[in-house]
Amino acid sequence: DQQVKQNSPSLSVQEGRISILNCDYTNSMFDYFLWYKKYPAEGPTFLISISSIKDKNEDGRFTVFLNKSAKHLSLHIVPSQPGDSAVYFCAASDIDSGGGADGLTFGKGTHLIIQP
Amino acid sequence: DSGVTQTPKHLITATGQRVTLRCSPRSGDLSVYWYQQSLDQGLQFLIQYYNGEERAKGNILERFSAQQFPDLHSELNLSSLELGDSALYFCASSAYHRAYNEQFFGPGTRLTVL
Numbered sequence: 001d002q003q004v005k006q007n008s009p010s011l012s013v014q015e016g017r018i019s020i021l022n023c024d025y026t027n028s029m030f031d032y033f034l035w036y037k038k039y040p041a042e043g044p045t046f047l048i049s050i051s052s053i054k055d056k057n058e059d060g061r062f063t064v065f066l067n068k069s070a071k072h073l074s075l076h077i078v079p080s081q082p083g084d085s086a087v088y089f090c091a092a093s094d095i096d097s098g099g100g101a102d103g104l105t106f107g108k109g110t111h112l113i114i115q116p
Numbered sequence: 117d118s119g120v121t122q123t124p125k126h127l128i129t130a131t132g133q134r135v136t137l138r139c140s141p142r143s144g145d146l147s148v149y150w151y152q153q154s155l156d157q158g159l160q161f162l163i164q165y166y167n168g169e170e171r172a173k174g175n176i177l178e179r180f181s182a183q184q185f186p187d188l189h190s191e192l193n194l195s196s197l198e199l200g201d202s203a204l205y206f207c208a209s210s211a212y213h214r215a216y217n218e219q220f221f222g223p224g225t226r227l228t229v230l
Binding site: 042043046 | 118120149151158159160161162163164172174206208218219220221222223224
């Protein structure tokens with residue numbers, strides 16, 4: 001049973017335009033969400049996070065939006081650059097699991113391709 | 117560079133064998149997490165250690181075990197290996213035992229079981 005879902009295995013966007021990556025979750029106990037970026041032959045790299053007390057968090061070109069009622073989050077990249085081409089993973093955590101949190105629950109990733 | 121190191125980068129072994137994967141966390145991080153990434157399952161959390169003690173278990177098989185040493189490096193031991201254990205194994209570290217702090221991942225160890 002997949003608790004974090006990224007329904008688009010791949011997404012192609014033109015350079016300079018906005019990239020929107022989506023993620024849905026089913027576990028209502030999740031209250032902290034993260035996005036990671038992964039290049040081939042490397043480990044995932046942390047990009048941006050958001051806790052459930054917020055609905056938006058920005059860091060430079062990256063903005064994450066959280067809609068708790070819909071159990072949906074999205075990552076916006078504006079403007080998209082060629083170096084953004086990578087696999088993006090959505091991850092979630094329950095920080096109030098009592099005495100320490102489990103590891104992150106990851107989606108299966110979306111391969112973002114930025115076209116020149 | 118995340119500051120998390122993993123050795124070896126690649127490991128090829130046969131079914132039934134035992135291997136040890138090693139991880140050194142970022143300087144100052146007390147928590148170490150192990151993840152398995154296989155083609156069909158994505159990134160799956162295996163186990164977490166905090167300051168030498170096991171804190172949380174995920175989808176870790178009984179054939180697998182881990183430990184964290186006083187210098188905070190960690191080892192993941194995989195025994196009685198099966199073909200299905202072939203995967204990328206990532207180690208991550210964070211400053212605290214609660215996952216509120218983002219985890220920083222190493223480059224991974226690619227395990228191939230023949």
